[in-house]
Amino acid sequence: MTADALLPSREERATLWAEAIGQAESYFEGVESLPVAPALNQGELHALLDGFSFDNPGSRLDVLHRFTEELKRHQVHTPHPCYFGLFNPAPAFMGILGESIAATLNPQLAAWSHSPLAVETERRLIEAFAQKFGFSEGSADGCLTSGGAEANLTALLCALAERWPGVLDSGLQGVSARPVFYASAESHQSFLKAARTAGLGRGALRTVPVTDTLQMDCDALRQMIEEDRRLGYEPFLIVGTAGTTGAGIVDSLTAIGDVARANGLWFHVDAAWGGAAVLVPELRTALEGIEKADSITFDPHKLLSMPMGAGMFLTRHRKILNKIFSVSTAYMPKEGEGLAVVDPYIHSLQWSRRFIGLKLFLTLTTTGWSGYAEILRHQSEMADFLRERLEKSGWSVVNRTRLPVVCFTPSDEEWDIATHQCAADAVVQSGSAWISTIILRGEKPALRACITNYRTERQHIDTLLANLSKVRHDLSLRKRLDHKQLRARVRHHTRVPELPNASEFGRW
Amino acid sequence: MTADALLPSREERATLWAEAIGQAESYFEGVESLPVAPALNQGELHALLDGFSFDNPGSRLDVLHRFTEELKRHQVHTPHPCYFGLFNPAPAFMGILGESIAATLNPQLAAWSHSPLAVETERRLIEAFAQKFGFSEGSADGCLTSGGAEANLTALLCALAERWPGVLDSGLQGVSARPVFYASAESHQSFLKAARTAGLGRGALRTVPVTDTLQMDCDALRQMIEEDRRLGYEPFLIVGTAGTTGAGIVDSLTAIGDVARANGLWFHVDAAWGGAAVLVPELRTALEGIEKADSITFDPHKLLSMPMGAGMFLTRHRKILNKIFSVSTAYMPKEGEGLAVVDPYIHSLQWSRRFIGLKLFLTLTTTGWSGYAEILRHQSEMADFLRERLEKSGWSVVNRTRLPVVCFTPSDEEWDIATHQCAADAVVQSGSAWISTIILRGEKPALRACITNYRTERQHIDTLLANLSKVRHDLSLRKRLDHKQLRARVRHHTRVPELPNASEFGRW
The missing domain is CATH 1.20.1340 (dopa decarboxylase, N-terminal domain)
Incomplete structure (x- = not known):
């Protein structure tokens, strides 16, 4: 055969x-x-x-x-x-099994009638998370996505179509206004991609400066909106971030929501990572104000430990997704017509697609909200432990967040970005841990360590700390060596190419 | 723990x-x-x-x-x-295992340095398929996508950015031209979604009529381009379809390519399904002209039997994807810089994403091009068998294609759409087979049966045929009964609500 x-x-x-x-x-x-x-x-x-x-x-x-x-x-x-x-x-084990089952049965999520249970299951997930985020039952809607980038693009399209419904037929060129939208300097760059994809161009994305706390500066936001209006632009959307990628900062969502409402703008919250805090009673206050959002991005493939890719777009505007994505074709199954069902293909960017929700459903029905809360609480505690130990070992934590991402720099010396990078590279090259660097407010370099793994325990943080101490010691030694070589070089008027040039490490 | x-x-x-x-x-x-x-x-x-x-x-x-x-x-x-x-x-078995492995190791395909082998593996797939489609080695580029909808949107963005590079910064409103693009009346409606998503609006999508063969009418296409130019629109893209969803029709790609070249337009081929013909020597002539395309959509989750979702976007313009999707952030790994590598997140719509290519790579390295050719040849033969048997059993095949999709209608009576739907529903409700209906050229209804499964053999087609005969017989009986009831009704001036109203079945 x-x-x-x-x-x-x-x-x-x-x-x-x-x-x-x-x-x-x-x-x-x-x-x-x-x-x-x-x-x-x-x-x-x-x-x-x-x-x-x-x-x-x-x-x-x-x-x-x-x-x-x-x-x-x-x-x-x-x-x-x-x-x-x-x-x-x-990845969570039930998530892995979910992917295997989805691949084996290969349900087609385009049309309700092709996979009615799968579509209804995703509907439950959308409703459950919408309620967790404080959206009122019955008004919420959404879709599962490949990830946060797709969800953020969807948000942009919703905001545009809500403000200028004609855009769906006549395009942006039929809009006499010049649309602009706002996200902070610490927001995710998928909004830049989204601006380009949606035909707005990067120019439509206004980068709002952040305050010392790395949160969107709401005064600056108000002024920028005013100034834009004066110049003839039309603001239509503000993006708040709940858990920046760099430093895990949550914007003041209540304040941003107020600005949005006062100005009649769509309020989107990119909670791709930080949104998970909603599942932990003592952390969810950090997200205060998210319940007023018009839409939310949330990625179960981040803090909910789902295998890639599993994103989620939520909105309180029940009709908008269908307006944007509705099409009608002779060849799509019609069995769902007349029922209170939605065919996913006329409800999201994708058409044919995998059963994204299965892995999450199998995990959530066996681990429960409570199991997730326990995991997330543990990760938060591990971050606290890391912060504490760092500060005891001569490092300063430079970001303030309740979420488990920790940015730090030596407390008694000033490293430039190259030195931070050198330190991160050394940790990575040791093979024993992985950390990265970050530049906060576009100027302040730091090392960045995030508890993103449910299996991370104290001993793993100890490994990282030991590694950091060694790296710091080596760099310090190297600096002294370099200075010695430099003096030798000055004496002999000759280059010593075998050793790194001091400038590679910059100002220490 | x-x-x-x-x-x-x-x-x-x-x-x-x-x-x-x-x-x-x-x-x-x-x-x-x-x-x-x-x-x-x-x-x-x-x-x-x-x-x-x-x-x-x-x-x-x-x-x-x-x-x-x-x-x-x-x-x-x-x-x-x-x-x-x-x-x-x-789904192919190695594809299922591929999904399980990808979920377990959970490689992150955003950055080259996070999953160098995974990124290089997808690169090989892109190169291999680009060559199969006749793109010259060294100039081709592309990305794996969630499916055809994402690939078609990507094509639209490439065509726009190639023609008006300023659109990436200033958006469509900065373009003084009024862009329009062309796809046939039988093309996939994901282009309508794409037009809306990209800010062009549905008005920018020109629907080119099809000829009696259901192929794009190239004379009409030329006239529409001329007329649009006369009216001040600026054509920038023509979409050819290689295997329409409805009837498996391949547009005359050579002729469309000529029109595109003569007019300086981007030529995209949506070969999401039909592109697989390129792997079968005796079928690939059907795709003649595809090698001249600027870009191609191809979905391994269709005829290559991959679990959902696995799409592919290919282009001969090596730099365009990076131009559209490039961003720069402090937090993304930089280890790949300086190497001849591409970070997928600045190369496609998605950011964090799953290892889409693994399932295809594991299948292709164990089944080989030759194994796929054998499978596809078999499917093509099954379609020939179905056509032959249908014609022997009083049905007429109304589409002409070498690909395995068969549209048919009774040869000795005329059914309207409702009757076709009724027949399809009866087959589906029997539980023994699944077929659907289609309306060709927007007017001609037919039943549609596609060989989309590598396990379909002659006995399964016999099952379908037996089912169709029964359904047709039942419908015929019902028609006679209805007529009888109708006569009775007329006689008694009374409705008989237990039986379906003749109009539900329409003109037989």
Whole structure:
């Protein structure tokens, strides 16, 4: 049977399942013993890929085994408990099973009638999260997305279409106003992509400065809106951020909401990462004001530990998504017509799409809100522990947030960005942990460590701290060496190329 | 440990893996014994979902078992060999394993340095498919997408930015021209969504009529371009379709390409489904002219049997994607800088995203181009068999295509759309097969059966044919009954509400 080319025999499948599960299990059990980040060697990667051919296919077992092993060798292990990185989760086990089931049954989420249970399940998730965020039952709507970028673009489109409904037919050129929108200097750059995608251009995105607390400066926001109006622009949207990528800062959502309402603007909150705080009673006050938003972006593939990609767009305006995305074709199933159902393909950017919600549903119905609260509380406590230990070890924490992202710099010396980068690189290259650098307010460099993994415990933070101390010591030694070399160089009027130039590390 | 909430013990995992695999295996082996489509009962679905709670979570094994069973009861089984439906595949086994591995290792495809092997693997796929489509090595570029809708939107953005580079900064309102683009009346409606998303509005999409062969009418196209120019519009893009959703028609790509070149317009080919023909020597001539395209949409989650979602955007313009999507942030990893690498997040609409390419890579390196050619050839043969049998059983095939989608109508009587719908519904409700209806050229209704499943064999087509005969016989009987009732009704001046009104079935 030809089908064998894509569906092996039952016996072979058993062997392949065993290999895949063996790989997964050895990963769960052994990820801590792997270097968190790989050596980056492009030539090696190319050579390795040359070992897999589309012309001369290999045996399934061999390819599955070899490629998975190589993938384990050549990626930053975001599921490693010492990955103190960007918002990439260690995936929840039920989430992994959810992906496997979704891939096996392959439900088509375009039309309600093709996968009625799947569509209704996502509907429950939308309703449940909308209520958690304080949207009133019955008015909320939304869709699951590939991630935050798609959700933020959706928000922009909603705000535009709500203000200028004609844009859907006549386009932006039919709008005599010059639309502009606002997000803080610390907001996510997906809004820049969204501005370009939506035909507004980057010029329409006004970057509002932040205060010393790295929150959107609401006075500046008000002035910018006024000034824009004076110049003939038409503000239509303000984006508040609940948990900036850089420093985990939550804008003053109540204040921004007030400005938006006073000016008749759409109020969107990008809570892609920080939105998870809504599940923890003692953290949710940080999100105060989010319940007044017109729309919210929230990514379960960040703090809810879902495998990529799982984003969510929520809005209190029930009709707007259909207005933007409605189309009508002869070939789409019509069985859902007349029922109180929504065909997802006329409700979001995507058309054919996977059952994004399954992994979240299986996790949430077995872990519960309470289980998530416990996990998130733990991550918050780990961040507190990290802050405490950093301050005891000669580092200053330079961001103020209740969310688990910690930005820090030496407390007794001033490092420039290159030195911070050098320190972060050294930690990453050690293989024992992953951290990164950040520049706050566009000027203040720092190291950045985020508790993004539910498996991170005190001992992992201790590993990071030990590593940081060593790196700092080495850099200090190197600085002294450099100075010595520099003096030698000055004496001998000669360059010493083997050693890094002091300027590479900048001002220490 | 808190982590247990998201990562069960090894022992529990073993039980859960066994359940998930048991479900998958019983699905592979037993899908044929399931009704292809479910009864649609929204109330039942709601009641069923009430049995799963986020407040009172259930045991993992119970939830996994119960929900998967319910999902099997409440979806159209696109992996069923008697699903003669839209382009939803029976997923390839290595594709399913690919999804499981991707979910487990959860590589982050935003930045090259986070998942260098994953990014390089997708690069190989892009290059390989670009070459298959006839793009010259070294000039091609592209990205993997959630599906065809994202790829088609990307094409629109590329065409706009190539023609008016200023649009990225100043937006469409900074463009004095009035952009318009062209796609045939049979093209995919994702272009309508794309027009709205990109700020052009639906008015910018010109619908070119089709000829009797359902191909874009190139004479009409030329006239429309001329007329638009006369009226002050600026054409910038023509979309050719390689395999329409309705009838599997391939536009005359060479002729469209000539019109595009003569007019200096971007030439995009939406080969989301039909593009797979490029892998079969005797079918690829149908795609002649595609090698001249500026960009191509191709969806491996259609004819290449990948689990949802896996789309692909290809272009011969190497720099354009980065121009549109480039952003620069302090927090994204910079380790890839200076290497000849591309960070996917500045190269496509998405930002954080899953390793879309893994499932395709694992399948292609074990099945090979040749294995796919064999599968696709088989599907094409099954379509030929279906056409032959239909014509022998009193049906006329009304579309002419070499691709495996077959549109047909009774050869000796004229059915209106309602009757076709009635017939399709009866087939679907029987549970033994799934077909749909289509209206060609906006006027000609037909039944539509597509070989979209690699497991479809002659006996499945026989099942469909037997079903169609029965349905036709029943409809004929009903018509006679209706006429009788009608006569009775006329005689008695009374309605007989128990029987459907003849008008529900329309003109037979």
